[in-house]
Amino acid sequence: MQTLSSSVHDTIDSLVKSNDVVLFMKGTADFPQCGFSAAVCNVLEHLDVTFKDVNVLESDAMRQGIKDYSNWPTIPQLYVKGEFIGGCDIIKEMFQSGELQELFDKK
DSSP: OOOOOHHHHHHHHHHHHHSSEEEEESBOSSSBSSHHHHHHHHHHHHTTOOOEEEEGGGOHHHHHHHHHHHTOOSSOEEEETTEEEEOHHHHHHHHHHTHHHHHHHHO
16 A cells, blocks of 8 residues: 655645535546546535535546545545545435535534
């Protein structure tokens, strides 16, 4: 396993801590480049949540770094108020159960 370089870790840490909602995704909110990333964007847009999108396809270091940072193997990854929430399946389940709306209402 690769170790996360401190500069990539610091960049990710800064993004997670300085934005209320961050989605590490393939592509951008305007142009998602995978179905899972598009699905999470659609959920957030449906809930009218403003979020920072980070395109992991722009950098291999970022793409691997976010997986190491969260210890989660897949992308997209959603963070709310510095807390890792989950990937596409978890976000869709939380959305369908109403749990995601509650999370945003609380935060």
